[in-house]
Amino acid sequence: MKKITGIRLAIAALVLAIIGGATFSLLHVNWQEDLLADLPGNTPELAAARAYLKSFAGREPLAVDVDAQACAHPMADAAEAADDLAQRLMVTGYFKRVDTGLSLDSGPALWDNLASHLPGLLDPADYPEVRRRLLGARARLEAFRQQALHNPFAVGLSEQVGRDPLGLTELVLAKLRWFSTQNVTLEGSRLVSPDKRHLLLLAYPKFPASDTRQGEAMLRAWDQAVAGAARTRGPAGPVFNAIGPHRSYVDNARQIKRDVSLSTSASLILIITIALFALRRPWQTPLRLLPSFIGLAAGLTAVGFLYQSFSLIIWGMISSLLGITVDYGLHVLMAVQRAPADPVAAARTVRWPVWICALTTASSFLALFVTHFPGQYRLAVFGFIGVLISGAFAIHALPYLIPAHAGEAKPPLWNLDAWASGMEAWGHRHAGWVAFILLALILWAGAGVSRLQFEGDPESLNALSPQTRLAETRFAQAFGDPTNRLLTLQKAADPEAALLQAEKLDVWLKSEAARKWVQPTVTLAEVIPSRATQVRRAEAFYREFGPQGRDLVAGVRRAGRDLKFRENAFAAFVQTLAHPGEILVPEDFFQAGLGNMLTDRWMKTPAGIMAATPLKPLPGVDPAELQRTITAAVPGVTFLDKRGLAGSILNVLRADLKPAILWAVLLVGLVVYLSKKRLELTFAALLPLGVALLLTLGTLAWLHVKINLINLAAAPALLGIGVNYTVFRIECALAQYKGTRLPAGSILLTAIETMAGFGALLLAGHPALRSVGVALVVGVAWSLICALLLVPMIMNLFLTREADVPPRSLKTFLGGLLIYGALLFAVVFYLTAVLPVLWVMRWFKREATGHFYLHVCSYIIMHYFPYGRRLYYQFDPRRLASPCILVGNHEAQVDILLVLSLSANLHAVVKPWVWNHPILGPMVRGAGFLLATGENARQVLDESAAYLHAGKSLVIYPEGSRARDGLMRRFHKGAFQLSVETGFPIQPVALVNTRTCTADNTWFIGNHASLITLLEPMRPEDFSGEDPATQMAREARRRIEAARQRLWQETCPDWVVRQRIRERYLYRDALAETYVSWKLRLDPVYAAVGKKLPLRARVIDLGCGHGLMSHWAAITGYERPVTGIDDDQRKIALAKQTQHYQRHLRFECADILDWQGEPAEAVLMLDILHYSRPEVQARMLQKGTALLAPQGRLYVREGVQAAGAYNATAGGEVFSTGIGFNKKRDGLFFADRAGWEARFRAAGLEIESVEICGPGKSNHLFVLKGQT
Structure with a gap:
């Protein structure tokens, strides 16, 4: 009870530790649910998508549609509501910034940055618009002056006119409208829909979308902020529709x-x-x-x-x-x-x-x-x-x-x-x-x-709420579907190389070929040219408008004088054209307030820079074909789109x-x-x-x-x-x-x-x-x-259902398939090739040809089948040269093939099951065999006599049917009566141990070495009396039975016996099965003892263990009774599960000293004495002696000290008893050879022979007999 209590306390401690570990993990690790972050990278497209999404992680905005279409003043109300919501969101602490376009504080900085670099930013394609604005400079300046007169706070406007009187910066900013993949335009510093009734607000959380724990808290704060903004403006105010990865996750x-x-x-x-x-x-x-x-x-x-x-x-x-x-x-x-x-x-x-x-x-x-x-x-x-x-x-x-x-x-x-x-x-x-x-x-x-x-679209696995789906629908109606785009990705090691690659794509997008594929758009290089491009553009600018832009300066000054502007009103503009600023780089644009517009266009990755350009294919364009076209024009571009990613x-x-x-x-x-x-x-x-x-x-x-x-x-x-x-x-x-x-x-x-x-x-x-x-x-x-x-x-x-048939292994199973496959092939070939030929020959010698074909098939299978062995013992073909009646015992299905393989002149009398067999039936019928139904005996005798007189030999199995137990039955006298009536001799044939090849009612091939032999012929004239047929039947059976006993051990070679013992332990216990296999393979004692045992001697195996030696003795002896005794219940239980496979074999669980049994001609004591003390060994030897029948032998194997690999033998025994495989009794008590011989003599035994038998040279097999 104390042991159980201690174990339960240990289990409770283990349970608490595991639950504690799980609780700690649940509370302290990050909760991630990012299906796209789990994208594989084993293709260029997926690798690019993974890199893009990873670099974009943490910068995903919450896109908000400020819907003011129901308001009286849509843009004003939307802008006011957006600013109010932005302030409320920033107060929550979950957002790093909230933008409604260009930030108010960064707008002038962006304007100044662009205005000071106009020569390098303006594309030659912009020059016609520059000329047009130059021609309209007077009207433009007049409009600025009127605006300044009516706006007393227009100091910034005056500075803007002085720095860029022609509004050339607008030409650069106008290109930003193509940056959005939605239908978005710039209205001042605001991002608005084309119908001017929706304003786009971008809120950037401080954490990635995959962090759903913070995401839930953020959305609760979002709902509160939206509710507050809605209360301020009442039911007629703008409506807020938010979408984005954070909400989806x-x-x-x-x-x-x-x-x-x-x-x-x-x-x-x-x-x-x-x-x-x-x-x-x-x-x-x-x-x-x-x-x-x-x-x-x-x-x-x-x-x-x-x-x-x-x-x-x-x-x-x-x-x-x-x-x-x-x-x-x-x-x-x-x-x-x-x-x-x-x-x-x-x-x-x-x-x-x-x-x-x-x-x-x-x-x-x-x-x-x-x-x-x-x-x-x-x-x-x-x-x-x-x-x-x-x-x-x-x-x-x-x-x-x-x-x-x-x-x-x-x-x-x-x-x-x-x-x-x-x-x-x-x-x-x-x-x-x-x-x-x-x-x-x-x-x-x-x-x-x-x-x-298969479904490859990760978005199909999203479980979006109805509110989110409604917001996505309304957002798409206002600004277009943000997922309906083809994203081109260009990777480079540094910013300059990335811009140069983007310019190559920009050239194609401006080409005539691109107009039939995609809607107008620009790459990042259109707004942020590379260093080399900015230098080229500046040179082209001065070639077009003169050194230091003198044409533009002169035109602006002339318009200014006409309108009475101060002389130095445009000094900043003149200074910019004469001395433009240094080359702009992408970082300047991020610092100037364009980060929210460039965040998904320009990304830093561990490998360098990735530039992205969203494209909108025209209706009806195949995205795959578009990708191939772009790749051909601009090598190195990879693509990311919903359909392609899926x-x-x-x-x-x-x-x-x-x-x-x-x-x-x-x-x-x-x-x-x-x-x-x-x-x-x-x-x-x-x-x-x-x-x-x-x-x-x-x-x-x-x-x-x-x-x-x-x-x-x-x-x-x-x-x-x-x-x-x-x-x-x-x-x-x-x-x-x-x-x-x-x-x-x-x-x-x-x-x-x-x-x-x-x-x-x-x-x-x-x-x-x-x-x-x-x-x-x-x-x-x-x-x-x-x-x-x-x-x-x-x-x-x-697992066979027959009690005396061992289980099948894969080897025996495949052997049966091979045999039946060969027979099936032979039948199919006979029906499809042999019979048509015979039909063409008008059935010329049909039976002879069919019979010869069956003989050849049987011969090939019996002689060349690669599994087992068929022995033709002292076979003399001359005995079958003349017609005779072949009679033999019948213990297995293979008997038919074995006999038919002897000669091409043998015809069999078969039973209905063979005649009607789906495989053998067509062949035996075609070969002219005779059908015996049990009711046509006289007809069969007459037809058989005709066959004999025609020079054909007959095969008859006089037992009538196969014996399930392998024992020979009484011979019926029909075949012998035929011999008496016709005078043709009887040719006895002994079939030995064929049942191990194919047992009754089974079709698999067992481990076997089957034997067939022809005995001395029997002539009817040698038998007289009232019933010579019965005398011949009895004599034939006696001869065959004697031949089976005499030749039995020829069918029991060591390799067959080992396989047959191993198959009896199949599926019993994996460890025991492995032990049996290796023990039989490595230990020669079984074969050595088996060869010394008399053929039909009674055997007692004391200390039989798993029963290997008992099985060996039972298999190699002809009807040899064997009893195995051991006190190890576990081993005997396993041995008893195998005893039904062999007649006259039984196992008992008992102490050797207490067991009582009839004396036997052979008593075995293999590897058991050394587990007991010398005094107990003496009693065990006396017990073995007492169990010996007169002229019996006691077989003892033991390890001999100081001989061969004794230490290895003793070490193996220590190991086997230590792990509990063998029972640990009093210890291990080996002796040297002289010691063992002394103990044998003390027990009244004489040593008949001694031989080394076992792995190493320390194991000795002693054959002992009682003293005379």
């Missing part, structure tokens, strides 16, 4: 949080409700949910520690992971409810299956690391850690928290064990229909997979789906193989998984559910869930095969609850989570169906 965050709360609550309610109907003690449901919560907390802790940020999609996946991990606690709980008195011991029965399920599911999440979406990596870590910790907690901690119960609980309302067993039985009864339906479904799904749709993501999704699934399958298969060490079981786990995945994808395709970058993560998760069902179903089949049972109904319950967990996501409002829910519900349903129907069908292929 907050909408997503709010929706995901609502969905998580709803789906998790619904999932828990469904799980608890199901538990009330399906569990014997439903009040234990909170206990089985504990591993899930611990795993989820550990996953959150790991993500927070490794990435310092959470994606809200991870938060949304909690409901899904809850549906996965709840399985592990459920398996443990159902095992405990079957044996509630000891929860820890009961949980051990499912410990290994649950571990495999957890490892396979966790490994499937690792497949997300091969995708190109960085956001999937967080999901991979979350799923991997969460599943592993949940499984580990369920296996090793949960059993200690479940209270023990002595009584039997009330049966649940839903008997899921019975349901699962009934479904398996139904599938077995209707295996043909199940296979047909599954094949039809596979074809249906395969046709649908080609229709599978297409690139779509291609990456398609490309990622296959490797993600492939790696998930490989990882899952690797885990299954390493845990089971059998390719057959790996195949049994993966094939239903592959079928379920195909059916899932096909169903999603027919339901028009698109694959996106979120539900892509469901593919590995689905594989992990599916393999949970298949692995546990395999474990149930193996448990039943071993004579135990696992709670098969837990598969049904876990599937129902998992679908409940994922089905709760169908209630989600977020399209990403809802798509995950649909995909996983469909996938879990198909995984369950395949696990319950397909896994038993596959396991029945390997």
Whole structure:
């Protein structure tokens, strides 16, 4: 009790630590939900988009449409409302600046900067407008003067006229109107819509849009500011419509949080409700949910520690992971409810299956690391850690928290064990229909997979509120759709190189070719020319207007004199033209107040500078064709647009789906193989998984559910869930095969609850989570169906139902496929090639040709089949040269092929099943064989006599049918009566151990070395009396039986015996199976002892362990009775599971000294004496001596001190007893050779022979006999 209490306290401490780590992570890491920031960079387009979005992060504005179309004075009211809202927003502290165009304080600085650099900024294309303004200089100055007379505060206006009397700066500023991708114009310093009823306000938050935690607080402050501004102006005032990434991300965050709360609550309610109907003690449901919560907390802790940020999609996946991990606690709980008195011991029965399920599911999440979406990596870590910790907690901690119960609980309302067993039985009864339906479904799904749709547009995964969608609609009506654009990106190492590249694009945009592709626009180089361009433009300016701009100066002064302006009124203008300022650079424009207009045009990246130019394609223009045209004209340009980005993501999704699934399958298969060490079981786990995945994808395709970058993560998760069902179903089949049972109904319950967990996501409002829910519900349903129907069908292929037939391995299974494939090919060739030729030859020698063809096929298969060995012992073909009646024992299907391979002149009398066989039937009928139905005996005798007189030999199996136990039955006298009546001799043929090749009612090829031999012929004239046929039948049977005994060990070479023993331990226990394989391969004692045992001697194997030597003795002896004795319950339990494969073999669990049995001709004591003290060794030797029959032998193998590799032998024993593989008794007590011989003599034994036998030279095999 103290131990249990201590373990529970340790578990509580672990739980608190994990929950504390998760709480710390939730409170201290950043919450990120930036789908675009998770873009891959494996294509130029996506790399450019990722760099652009990353450099733009933190500078995304909140774009506000100040809608004044219902106001009496739209522009004035909009400007007043915008200024009021800007002040209120700045007071909140969430914005670094709020602009309504050019800032009032930076406007003069911008004007001065442009006016002082006019010669280098004006393009030659502007010169005609400059000339026009020069001609109208007098009228322009008159207008300025009148404005100044009526405005006493026009001091700034006078300075502006003095610095730029012709308004040439306006020509530069006019180009800014093309900077906006929306329908925006400059009205003074304001950004307004074309209809002059909307004003654009840009608010720049202090944090990136992906920071949804601050985003929510900012939007609450925004709502308060808007409400305050609206109260000031009343219901007739302007309306504010705000759009932008910040609002979109907050909408997503709010929706995901609502969905998580709803789906998790619904999932828990469904799980608890199901538990009330399906569990014997439903009040234990909170206990089985504990591993899930611990795993989820550990996953959150790991993500927070490794990435310092959470994606809200991870938060949304909690409901899904809850549906996965709840399985592990459920398996443990159902095992405990079957044996509630000891929860820890009961949980051990499912410990290994649950571990495999957890490892396979966790490994499937690792497949997300091969995708190109960085956001999937967080999901991979979350799923991997969460599943592993949940499984580990369920296996090793949960059993200690479940209270023990002595009584039997009330049966649940839903008997899921019975349901699962009934479904398996139904599938077995209707295996043909199940296979047909599954094949039809596979074809249906395969046709649908080609229709599978992918969604590459990240915006389609947004869950925007109705208010946000309304604001986006109104904004688009006023200023155009901000997403409907093609963005060109040009990267360079420094600003000057970036401007030079932008100028190349600007040249194309001004060309005639561009007018049929895009609406008019300019690049950044049009407003901010490169240094070289500014120099060229200044030179062209002075060539056009004279040195120091004298033409312009003269014209302005002349107009000024006419209007009585002061003489020095235009001194600043003259000074600018004579001595312009230094070359302008982009930084000057940012400092002068154009930052809000240039923020998405000019970006600094780690690699240098990126210049962006938004384009608006003309209606009907194909964006892809436009991109190819621009790339041909301006190399090095990459593009970013909604459609292109979606297409690139779509291609990456398609490309990622296959490797993600492939790696998930490989990882899952690797885990299954390493845990089971059998390719057959790996195949049994993966094939239903592959079928379920195909059916899932096909169903999603027919339901028009698109694959996106979120539900892509469901593919590995689905594989992990599916393999949970298949692995546990395999474990149930193996448990039943071993004579135990696992709670098969837990598969049904876990599937129902998992679908409940994922089905709760169908209630989600977020399209990403809802798509995950649909995909996983469909996938879990198909995984369950395949696990319950397909896994038993596959396991029945390997786990034989015949009690005396060992299970099949992949090798024997493939051997059977190869044989049947060869026979099928032979039949098809016979029907399509041989028979048409015979028909052309008008059936000339049809039977002879068909018979020869059958003989050749049999000969090729029997002599060249690469698996096993067929021995033709002392075969003399002369015995078949003349017609005879070949009779032999019949123990396997392969007997027919073996006999037919002897000669081309043999014709068989076959039973109806051979005559009507779909593969053999056409060939035996074409070869002219005889059909014996049991009712046509006289007819068969007459036809047989005719065959013999025609020079043909006959093959008859006088037993009538094959013996299932391998023993020969009574010979019927029909064949012998035929010999008596016709005078043709009987040719006995002995078929030895052919049943190991093809056992009765099986079609796989076993490990074998089968033998066939012709015995001495029997002539009818040598037998007399009243019934010579019966005498001949008895004599033939006696001869064949004697030949089988004499030649039995010829069919038991060491390699065959090793393989046959190994196959008897298949699927029993992975560790024991590995031990058996290596022990048989490395230890020569089995073969050495086997060769010394008499053929039919009774054998007692004392200390038999797993029973390897007992099996060797039973296999190599002809009907040799063998008894294995050991007191290790674990080893004997395994040995007993294999004893039914061999007649006269049994195992007993007993102490050697206490066991009583009949004396035997051979007693074995291999590697058992050294575990006991010398005095106990003496008693054991006396026991072995007492069990010896007269003339019997005692076979003892022991390690001899100071001989060969004794230290290695002793070290191996220390290791095996230390880990508990062998029982640790009194210690290890080896002796030198003299010591062992002394103990043998003291027990009354004489040494007949001694030989070194075992790895190294320290193991000695002593053959002992009783003293005479």
